[in-house]
Amino acid sequence: MYDHPTGALYVVATPIGNLKDITLRALEVLKGVHFVAAEDTRVTRSLLDHYGIDTPCVSYNEHNRTEKTPVFLHRLEKGESIALVSDAGTPLVSDPGSFLVEEVLSRGLPVHPVPGASAPIAALTCSGLFRSGFYFGGFLPRKRNELLKTAEDLLHRPDTHVFFESPNRIEKSLEIMREVLGDERRLAVVREITKRHETLCRGTIGDVLDCLARSPVKGEIVLVIEGWEEDRDATLDDLPPKVLQALSEISLPPSEKARFLSRAFGVDRKSVYRLLEDLPERR
Template sequence: MQQQRSFTKEASGSLFLVPTPIGNLEDMTYRAVNTLKSVDLIAAEDTRHTQQLLNQFEIETKQISFHEHNKENRIPELVERLQDGTNIAQVSDAGMPSISDPGHELVLAALAADIQVVPLPGASAGITALVASGLSPQPFTFYGFLPRKQSEQIKTLTDLAQKPETILFYEAPHRLAKTLANIQTVYGDDRQVSLARELTKKYEEFIRGTAAEVADWAQQSEVRGEFVVMVAGNEHPTEAVEAADPLAELSPVEAVNALVASGMKTTAAVKQVSKLRQLDRQALYQTYEEQK
């Protein structure tokens, strides 16, 4: 058990988790600015990007890079500095640290070293989108970015299909159409979906409709900006939800070939196709091997 009083003076430094704007600089809070000015060091995901923010608010605090590619070496260094009494603020490029951004491992390391971790409230794309989505805001499940591979994405969506709460995903513009097509495939044409893009920016936009309507919009439109994808929960979670076959137009062997080409192992691909189409797995495997 560990008990923390965030603002009790300690010999060691404190780790402050500071949110930054997701677009509109006016969403920077007074407290965030004052914290970044008062700490000894800022651990930033991209120091060049963060420097623009610091210049905007006349913050002169020194930065150090902390991102996915250097975290293994950087975390011990940051923890040592915290133990020596250095106050450090951690920021990502936008929004809350640790939410689809670096930070969680640093928090764990700081807590293991009995260092105070102090979070600041602020901008978060998921919550901002959810309250204007038109979908039920509570309860909700935040998932973040879905797997990129088709087969893995279908499996993840299927695993979430029984959830009665609204589900939140993040998605990049170049993958949006395929992701929405998979959502339509797994959840059906009529499930309600809400999209939010370019939140707090000049071209902020919401697209609300059925899975079929939203998927069609993505196919027909020039998609730009980062998206929050929100899917209504299953109103009848006790009813079994069968995943539709995303490769239905292909023969069983062609479907296996497509899944293997996407990176899935042969045995897993045969298992998935045979399950979706209610085929004998061993017979399909034998046929696949014969036609290779």
């Protein structure tokens, strides 16, 4: 499987926290290749030792890629196979691996993905803010003006946006983005995904800031921001009678019922609320 006329590069996803989140194929590849190109050999060595894998690790990162890439290409052309890994998750997502992949492909050598854990996808799936499309923007800009520009760019975009952010900057970044996005845009901050202290803070920007203030902000953070929707005023024709009947039997505040109907049927929340208030008089 790992012997080609030339070698092959395997882009291998590794766990993002819980060491059990690795595929059987990934373990097989890590055992079978000639060496592992690792962002941090100490991190990868710990993972390999956990599974009893003695494949050698070689450092490959932003600082040494220029000198290491020609060496790797030569070894691939000799018939050796390489596994490319990052410290956590899927390589090439905010790490330097794309340079190596491009060079390998430009030589006509094979590159094989070995899919698995991905922090942006994991955060997206548990955020409750994904509908159709999404955009991954890497790390948020550090400078205020650039961050405001990012917020302006996504202000009227319908797709969900996903970013990485530092625990030291997340609260300040949210305060700055609120200047553009306002108080109603919903988002989720997911911390320490798959780890012991995994936390999800979800709601409006104010809700999330309150949540973050209640506990120390530590560990890796993924920020998910819901897409923009152009709401229209609701009419009774937008709201199926069976849905209204079901909601009437559930003990929820009118504001929560209005929020649900607004999201479900793409209509303005305030106009739904007014309709719910008027319903008893219309029956």
